[in-house]
Structure formats: C-alpha cells, structure tokens
Amino acid sequence: MSTLSKDPLAILAAxxxxxxxxxxxxxSLVEQGGADARLIGSLTFKGAGQAHTVGVTGAPGSGKSTxxxxxxxxVRQTGERMAVLAVDPSSPFTGGAILGDRVRMQDHVLDDGVYIRSMATRGHLGGLSLATPQAVRVLDALGWPWVFVETVGVGQVEVEIAGAADTTVVVVNPGWGDSIQANKAGLMEIADIFVINKSERPGADDTRRDIQQMLELSSIGSWEPPIVMTVGTTGEGTEDLWEQIGNHRQHLTKSGELVARRAQRARTEFNEILLRSIEARVVSLSxxxxxxxxxxxxxxxxxDPYEAVEQLMNSLQESRIS
Ligand SMILES: Nc1nc2c(ncn2[C@@H]2O[C@H](COP(=O)(O)OP(=O)(O)OP(=O)(O)O)[C@@H](O)[C@H]2O)c(=O)[nH]1
Ligand SMILES: [Mg+2]
Structure with missing residues (x-):
C-alpha cells in the first residue's frame, strides 16, 4: 500500500x-502509548492467547540477537512462522542493539513467515513493561504462532519483561560464575531453559557445572531446566534449543501450568495498570x-496529615475512572 490510514481500525485491518x-x-502506536494504543489493545485482546511466547534474556552482548x-x-525449516520482538530499554549498554537488529532483519527480509521488530520506549521503564505485553498481544492476535521477546537482563524490570513469557530462556556465557553483575538468583528463578552461548570458549563446562549445582540447590517444580550449549555465530546447538523449547511447551500444556502461568500474568498486569492509574490520579489530585x-x-x-490524606482518598473514590 502506498498511503497508510491514520485510523487505528484501518491499520489493524491492513x-x-x-x-x-x-x-x-x-x-509504533502501541509503543507510543495513549489513546490509540489503548484502542488497539482492546481490539486485539480477545483474539489473543493462541501464541506461545518465548522470553530470551541475558547480559548485554551475550548473543541473544545472534x-x-x-x-x-x-524454526523456518520446520515451516513454523515466528515473530521476534527485541525490547531495547535504551540503556547505555544497548546502543547498538537496534542497528544490529536492522542488519539481522536483512536475513529474513523477504520471508513472509518472519517478523522482527525492535521496540524502544524512551522515558521511564514502566512504559516498557506496560507496552511489551500489549505489543506481544498484537502479534498474537495477528496470528503469529510463536512470539519471541528479547530483553537485556540487566535490571529487575527487564528480567521481568522476559520472564513474563510462557517459556523463558536465560542466555549466559562461559565465565558467568565470575561475574558479580549477573543477577544469578533472579535468573535462576525465571529460567525454564539455560543457554550457554559462546560455548566454544574456555570455561563452558565449568559454567555448566556451576548452573547445575545452583539448580540442584534451588527447589524446582516438576520441570527441570535443561542446559543447552550453543554457538550463535555458527548455529551450533540451536536445533537442540528449539527442541527444548518444544519440550517445555508440551510440559506446560500437559501439566496445566500454562493456564496457571497465564492467569498469574494477567493478575500481575492488572495490578500494575491499577497501580499506575491510581498513581496518576493521586498526582493530579495532589x-x-x-x-x-x-x-x-x-x-x-x-x-492532621492522616485526615488530609483520607479526605483526598475519599474524593478519589468519588471521581470516575478516566
Ligand atoms: N565467539 C562467539 N561470538 C558470538 C557468539 N554468539 C554471538 N557472538 C557475538 O557476540 C556479539 C554480541 O552478539 P549479539 O547477538 O548482538 O548479543 P546481544 O545479547 O543481542 O546483545 P545486546 O542486544 O546488545 O544486549 C556479536 O559480535 C556476535 O557476533 C558465539 O557463540 N561465539
Ligand atoms: Mg541484541
């Protein structure tokens, strides 16, 4: 199409x-937030829920994009279609992410079965944690059966974004054990699959043992996170990774955990939106x-200050949800 309508409904149809x-x-509209994002969100919500979402998180440069x-x-060799959303928190670590992802897009630019998109929300991270599930839902509702979400695992919010997927893949490199920066406990908590990328480098086996030990110490449920060794640049181990993602999906479905996880996620998102809308109204009231x-x-x-707040809260109850 040469010209694109400004009407979100028409854009959605196209x-x-x-x-x-x-x-x-x-x-872009979802990224920007506001009334259009809200409308698109409500139009796509009911049709979503079919896609399997895979979060990919790891330190800057660990090889997530590769x-x-x-x-x-x-995945394309199996005939499946997939979308990749690279979430860029615009931190100083990831300046090259979008450029890199543009280059990477070239590989699949003519392939109708692949959609790759970088998403950045300038400003506060809260915007990102609200916009990401919306963007995933749009792709889901558009019929993408697999939606991958790539996030740099530096801070808690980014880790939470990637962890808000059906299957979470945590990417580490050899020597991970020495890094103080690595938010180990947090990553152990969210990982469904561990990937040791750049595994051709020395120390890969030590890292594997290190992760194995940590997994043994932490109380795990019925799913034991596998550890996959990969070399992103050659593609070595990626078939194994795809197989493990499939295994995890099957486990989630069979155990009923998929339904439980999604219900939990819906609650979390609800609470976050609730908190933010209350916060916005409190600010305007104050x-x-x-x-x-x-x-x-x-x-x-x-x-006294308590009475003052109580009066303000009462007026909050009286005012309508905007
Ligand atoms: N030696 C080696 N290099 C790799 C491997 N996988 C990726 N790289 C290189 O590591 C660098 C970073 O890779 P990216 O895929 O951009 O890493 P990323 O995790 O997406 O990085 P950010 O998005 O910036 O957080 C690139 O130069 C890759 O070519 C690997 O298995 N072995
Ligand atoms: Mg990247």
Missing part, C-alpha cells in the same frame, strides 16, 4: 491482511484545588 507497513505502524536469528532459521485547601488546613493545624 495488518491482519499481512501488510508489513501496517504492522510497523501498529507497533542466537534468535540462528533459531529463526531452524496538584488540585482540594489539595491546596488541605495544605492550608494542615498549616493552620486544623487537620
């Missing part, structure tokens, strides 16, 4: 027909006329 430009536009590109080739008068009463010691 994206459903497979127009790449419309898909890109849709993702690995998912190699994996894309493996700048309003009522607040001013309460401050005056406080200064005159006519009411």
């Amino acid at each position: 994206a459903r027909d497979g127009h790449r430009l419309a898909m890109a536009r849709l993702m 690995l998912s590109s190699a994996l894309t080739s493996v 700048e309003g006329a009522l607040s001013e008068s309460l401050h005056e009463q406080l200064e005159a010691r006519q009411i």
Whole structure:
C-alpha cells in the first residue's frame, strides 16, 4: 500500500491482511502509548492467547540477537512462522542493539513467515513493561504462532519483561560464575531453559557445572531446566534449543501450568495498570484545588496529615475512572 490510514481500525485491518507497513505502524502506536494504543489493545485482546511466547534474556552482548536469528532459521525449516520482538530499554549498554537488529532483519527480509521488530520506549521503564505485553498481544492476535521477546537482563524490570513469557530462556556465557553483575538468583528463578552461548570458549563446562549445582540447590517444580550449549555465530546447538523449547511447551500444556502461568500474568498486569492509574490520579489530585485547601488546613493545624490524606482518598473514590 502506498498511503497508510491514520485510523487505528484501518491499520489493524491492513495488518491482519499481512501488510508489513501496517504492522510497523501498529507497533509504533502501541509503543507510543495513549489513546490509540489503548484502542488497539482492546481490539486485539480477545483474539489473543493462541501464541506461545518465548522470553530470551541475558547480559548485554551475550548473543541473544545472534542466537534468535540462528533459531529463526531452524524454526523456518520446520515451516513454523515466528515473530521476534527485541525490547531495547535504551540503556547505555544497548546502543547498538537496534542497528544490529536492522542488519539481522536483512536475513529474513523477504520471508513472509518472519517478523522482527525492535521496540524502544524512551522515558521511564514502566512504559516498557506496560507496552511489551500489549505489543506481544498484537502479534498474537495477528496470528503469529510463536512470539519471541528479547530483553537485556540487566535490571529487575527487564528480567521481568522476559520472564513474563510462557517459556523463558536465560542466555549466559562461559565465565558467568565470575561475574558479580549477573543477577544469578533472579535468573535462576525465571529460567525454564539455560543457554550457554559462546560455548566454544574456555570455561563452558565449568559454567555448566556451576548452573547445575545452583539448580540442584534451588527447589524446582516438576520441570527441570535443561542446559543447552550453543554457538550463535555458527548455529551450533540451536536445533537442540528449539527442541527444548518444544519440550517445555508440551510440559506446560500437559501439566496445566500454562493456564496457571497465564492467569498469574494477567493478575500481575492488572495490578500494575491499577497501580499506575491510581498513581496518576493521586498526582493530579495532589496538584488540585482540594489539595491546596488541605495544605492550608494542615498549616493552620486544623487537620492532621492522616485526615488530609483520607479526605483526598475519599474524593478519589468519588471521581470516575478516566
Ligand atoms: N565467539 C562467539 N561470538 C558470538 C557468539 N554468539 C554471538 N557472538 C557475538 O557476540 C556479539 C554480541 O552478539 P549479539 O547477538 O548482538 O548479543 P546481544 O545479547 O543481542 O546483545 P545486546 O542486544 O546488545 O544486549 C556479536 O559480535 C556476535 O557476533 C558465539 O557463540 N561465539
Ligand atoms: Mg541484541
């Protein structure tokens, strides 16, 4: 299509027909947030829930993008279609991520069965943690059966984003054990599959033992996270990784854990949206006329701070959800 409508409904319809430009536009709108994002979210919510989402997290430069590109080739050979969302928190570590992902896109640019998109939300990270599930849902509702979400595992929020997937893959490199930066406990908690990428390098076996020991110490459920050795640049081990992702998916479905996880995620998202909307309203209230008068009463010691907050909270209950 040469021109693209500004109407989110029309854009969504075009994206459903497979127009790449419309898909890109849709993702931008979700990224930007606001009323259009909200509308797209509500239009796609009910049709989502079919895709299997795979979170890929790991330290900057651990090889997440290289690995998912190699994996894309493996997946395509099986005839499955997949979308990859590279979430860039715009941290100083990941300046090259988007450029790298553009280059990587070239490999699959003519392939209708692959969709790769980098997503960055400038500003605060909270925006990212709300926009990512929305973006995943859009891809899901557009019929992508596999949605991969790549995130740099540096901070808690990024780890949470990747961990909010059906299957979470944690990518580490040989020598991981020496790194103080690695948020080991946090990663152990979310990993369904461990990948030791750059495994041609010395120390890969030590890292494997290290992870194995940690896995033995932590109480695990019915799924024991496998450790897969890969070389992203040659594609070595990526078939094994794809097989393990399939195994995990099967486990989730059979055990009923898939339903439980998704229910838990829905609750988490609900709570986060609730908190943010309350926060936004509290901020606007604290700048309003009522607040001013309460401050005056406080200064005159006519009411105490608890009473002042209570009055403000009461007015919060009275006002409508915006
Ligand atoms: N030696 C070796 N290098 C690798 C391997 N996998 C990836 N690399 C290289 O490691 C560098 C970083 O790879 P990326 O795929 O960009 O890593 P990333 O985790 O996506 O990085 P960020 O998105 O910046 O966090 C690149 O130069 C890759 O070519 C591997 O298995 N062995
Ligand atoms: Mg990357």
